[in-house]
Amino acid sequence: MELLRDLIFDYTLRNVALGSALLGVVSGVLGCFAVLRRQGLLGDALAHAALPGICIAYLLAHAKTQIVLLLGAAVAGWIATILLLQIVRHTRISEDGALGIVLSTFFAFGIVLLTFITKRSDAHQSGLDKFLFGQAAALVAEDVTTMAILGGVALAIVVLLYKEFKLLAFDAAFAASLGFNTNTLSVLLTSLIVIAVVIGLQTVGVVLMAAMLVGPAVAARQWTNRLSAMIVLAALFGALSGLAGALISVSDEGIPTGPMIILSLTAIALFSLLFAPERGLVWDAMRRRMQKAALAD
Amino acid sequence: MTLSTSFIEDRSSAATLQAKVAVANPVEINDLTVAYRDKPVLQDVDLTIPEGKLAAIIGPNGAGKSTLLKAILGLVPVVAGSVQIYGRPYAEQRRLVGYVPQRSSVDWDFPTTALDVVMMGTYGRLGWIRRPGKAERDFAMHCLDQVGMARYADRQISQLSGGQQQRVFLARALAQDAQIYLMDEPFVGVDAVTERAIVALLQTLQHQGRTVVCVHHDLDSAPDYFDWVALLNVRLIASGPFESTFTAENLRKTYGGTMKAAIEHFQHFESDRLQMMGERRGDKGTRGQGDKGTER
Numbered sequence: 394m395e396l397l398r399d400l401i402f403d404y405t406l407r408n409v410a411l412g413s414a415l416l417g418v419v420s421g422v423l424g425c426f427a428v429l430r431r432q433g434l435l436g437d438a439l440a441h442a443a444l445p446g447i448c449i450a451y452l453l454a455h456a457k458t459q460i461v462l463l464l465g466a467a468v469a470g471w472i473a474t475i476l477l478l479q480i481v482r483h484t485r486i487s488e489d490g491a492l493g494i495v496l497s498t499f500f501a502f503g504i505v506l507l508t509f510i511t512k513r514s515d516a517h518q519s520g521l522d523k524f525l526f527g528q529a530a531a532l533v534a535e536d537v538t539t540m541a542i543l544g545g546v547a548l549a550i551v552v553l554l555y556k557e558f559k560l561l562a563f564d565a566a567f568a569a570s571l572g573f574n575t576n577t578l579s580v581l582l583t584s585l586i587v588i589a590v591v592i593g594l595q596t597v598g599v600v601l602m603a604a605m606l607v608g609p610a611v612a613a614r615q616w617t618n619r620l621s622a623m624i625v626l627a628a629l630f631g632a633l634s635g636l637a638g639a640l641i642s643v644s645d646e647g648i649p650t651g652p653m654i655i656l657s658l659t660a661i662a663l664f665s666l667l668f669a670p671e672r673g674l675v676w677d678a679m680r681r682r683m684q685k686a687a688l689a690d
Numbered sequence: 691m692t693l694s695t696s697f698i699e700d701r702s703s704a705a706t707l708q709a710k711v712a713v714a715n716p717v718e719i720n721d722l723t724v725a726y727r728d729k730p731v732l733q734d735v736d737l738t739i740p741e742g743k744l745a746a747i748i749g750p751n752g753a754g755k756s757t758l759l760k761a762i763l764g765l766v767p768v769v770a771g772s773v774q775i776y777g778r779p780y781a782e783q784r785r786l787v788g789y790v791p792q793r794s795s796v797d798w799d800f801p802t803t804a805l806d807v808v809m810m811g812t813y814g815r816l817g818w819i820r821r822p823g824k825a826e827r828d829f830a831m832h833c834l835d836q837v838g839m840a841r842y843a844d845r846q847i848s849q850l851s852g853g854q855q856q857r858v859f860l861a862r863a864l865a866q867d868a869q870i871y872l873m874d875e876p877f878v879g880v881d882a883v884t885e886r887a888i889v890a891l892l893q894t895l896q897h898q899g900r901t902v903v904c905v906h907h908d909l910d911s912a913p914d915y916f917d918w919v920a921l922l923n924v925r926l927i928a929s930g931p932f933e934s935t936f937t938a939e940n941l942r943k944t945y946g947g948t949m950k951a952a953i954e955h956f957q958h959f960e961s962d963r964l965q966m967m968g969e970r971r972g973d974k975g976t977r978g979q980g981d982k983g984t985e986r
Contacts, residue, residue: 429800556821560810564796567862570763570789571814572781618846620801 396640405530410639412532412540413654416596417631419544420589421609422551424631425624426582428610429562434489435474435583437603438496439590442473444503444599447524448510457520459536463543463591466524470587473499474580500599527598527651529639540592547588550581551624558582559620596635597651605631608658615669634658714777716741716870716901717762722771724754724761731757735771735926739903744896744915746906746932749922750945755905756792758922759872762903763789775870784814788868790859792875798848804858805843808834811865826865833864836894838887853884860891871895873904877911889915912936 399406420436427433446469447462454461473495480491507521523531551558560568561578569575586606593602613626638654667675717739724732732754739745747755760766762773764780775783788811808830809822816822822830834840837857842850847858856876863871876888892915895902906912912919912932919936920929921944928940 429797431797553819556813556816557818559802560813563800563802563807564791564810566760566765566791566795567789567810568813569765570784570787571866572784573813573818614801618801618848619803619806623801 399643400640404534406639406643408532408534408537409529409643409650410636412537413529413596413635413639413650414632415537415540415544415635416589416593416605417609417633417635417654417658418628419547419592419631420602420605421613421627421629421631422548422624423582423586423589424606424608424610425613425620425627426551426558426562427586427606428614429620430582433607433610434492434603435477436586436590436606438473438477438492438499439470439583439587440594440599440602441496441503442499443467443470443590443594444524445469445499445506446472446503447521447594448503448506451510451521452506459539459595462521462524463539463594466591466594467587469499470590471584474583474587503599523598524594525598526600526649527594527596529596529650529654530642532595536595543588544592547585550585554578554581555621597654601651601655604655604658608634608655608662612658612662612665615665615672630658630661634661714774715739716776717903718774718777719758719762720772720774722758722761722773723769724757724766725769730769730924732761732922733925735922737920737926737929739901739918739920741901742896742899743901743918744892745901745903745918745920746912746916747903747920747922748906748909748912748944749927753923753944755922756874759789759874759903759905762872763787785866786869788863788866788871790863790871790873790876793852793856793859793878795874798850798855800847802847803843804839804845804847804850804854804861805830805834807847807858808861808865811862811867814866829867830861830865833861834858836864837861837891838883851881853880856880857884857887860888864891869900871900871902873902875905875907877904877915878907909941 400410401407424433424436427435443466446465446467448465449469450462450465451457453465477488477491477495480486480494481488484491486494507525510521557568557573557578560571560573561575561582565575565579568578589606590602593605597605609627609631610623612630613623616626617623634654634657637657638650638652641657642648642650642653665673667673670676715738717737719735719737722732722735722737723730735758737758747758749755757766761768762775762780764773773780775786780787805827809826811833812822812826812829816826831840831843834843837860839854839857839861842854842858847855850858856879860873860876863873877885880888892902892904904916906916913936917932918930919932921927921935921940923944923946927944928935
């Protein structure tokens with residue numbers, strides 16, 4: 394109960410919990426489309442690609458205003474996406490290969506810039522390294538507001554274009570034959586994933602962001618056979634793990650929030666994979682064993 | 691299964707549709723060349739498909755059959771040539787064309803139901819943002835019923851058999867309420883029930899004056915299903931009414947000297963044809979794999 398009171402009245406905890414839950418909802422919803430389009434790793438590439446963007450934005454603007462840094466992250470993520478699509482289109486490199494190339498190149502470049510910035514004699518501690526693993530505890534009310542606005546826009550677009558995104562994910566060729574511009578839809582959806590990534594950078598960081606997109610979707614898919622229900626569940630699972638991560642991390646000084654969110658999410662996903670009715674592995678194994686026994690009789 | 695002959699009745703689009711349709715041939719392809727990188731997939735294809743035909747596109751693997759359908763639908767970049775639907779570019783005539791992609795082209799584990807997939811056929815009419823409502827739902831249900839799948843409306847699509855999945859795809863095309871139907875291998879890997887359902891559906895569509903173009907693999911069954919044929923192997927070998935076009939000479943040209951099995955198939959078919967001079971065959975007992983086993 395004390396925890397609940399803190400959640401409402403404690404400024405820091407409230408921001409951390411709200412921010413984490415928000416991230417969970419947005420990345421849960423967009424992760425569904427990423428996973429169904431077999432682009433689960435796209436989020437990973439985008440997150441890693443964001444790092445040099447953050448650094449360049451910092452160097453250019455000489456400030457660590459949140460919105461400037463996030464803008465840098467978004468631009469870099471977006472460039473990486475376009476690059477990725479071009480590599481797949483114009484070379485014989487497959488999508489996962491291209492993903493690997495873009496991801497590590499951008500990330501390496503980001504690390505170089507990061508090291509350069511932190512070693513610069515004139516620079517006071519930039520605090521940019523918090524983007525590597527996230528630092529949810531440092532979220533302030535202003536950050537949460539920005540996250541809410543960005544996330545709200547992304548979710549509104551998903552609601553508006555739900556029918557189109559569903560069709561794109563299920564049968565892109567058919568969508569194109571009906572006259573929907575699948576390239577535009579694809580770029581738009583990826584841009585929304587960039588938004589989710591940008592929201593997540595401060596909270597869980599570059600390295601763990603991929604799990605934030607894939608985890609809720611994979612867990613939600615286990616419980617339902619309908620896309621709409623899957624999306625709602627994924628949002629719920631995302632929010633729950635965000636909250637759980639925030640609450641667990643305040644219980645002890647030494648526990649970081651971002652990794653705790655991911656671990657909570659993993660717990661939900663693992664439970665879903667094992668015990669969800671119909672698709673759960675445990676029931677699957679039991680069914681097979683019973684069939685075997687029946688056959689042996 | 692009930693096959694209503696008037697599934698576009700009471701639709702305001704019907705009148706304008708007739709007006710658009712009257713002038714030209716359903717599909718007219720001029721000098722079409724499509725290439726994947728530097729390798730031509732289709733070369734200088736000239737093909738006109740007349741109104742109201744059940745047309746088969748037949749040829750060996752890699753002949754560009756699916757690509758031809760995709761080129762008609764504007765899904766692949768065209769190097770040269772043009773495609774016209776009733777005398778105008780496809781982009782202006784989308785509403786007149788229904789498409790059944792290959793069943794294997796989508797992930798059937800996608801979280802959705804049979805009815806939901808069929809409703810996707812109405813998305814083109816709905817356009818951007820507008821959601822399907824009760825009218826679309828009822829129409830989709832009606833289309834499912836036409837392929838004998840109404841009972842499975844709420845089934846998750848991965849829980850359907852291959853044939854049932856194929857019928858869902860056909861129902862989705864029916865929901866497009868089109869004048870021309872392009873179908874990519876609708877008979878591949880389906881059960882006998884589905885096969886009969888598809889044949890009945892093709893005939894219904896023809897009775898309604900619609901045109902159907904099917905990519906087809908199986909040389910044995912082709913004469914039973916279609917009355918018009920285009921033989922394709924990168925280039926168009928021959929096209930026209932089935933009887934006069936589906937000849938040994940044309941098939942040899944299509945499949946080449948190396949395609950012995952195809953010729954054997956044909957000889958098999960030829961002797962069948964002699965047999966059926968007097969009696970029109972109803973059912974064929976054995977059905978071969980077409981050229982499936984004779985890929986280059």
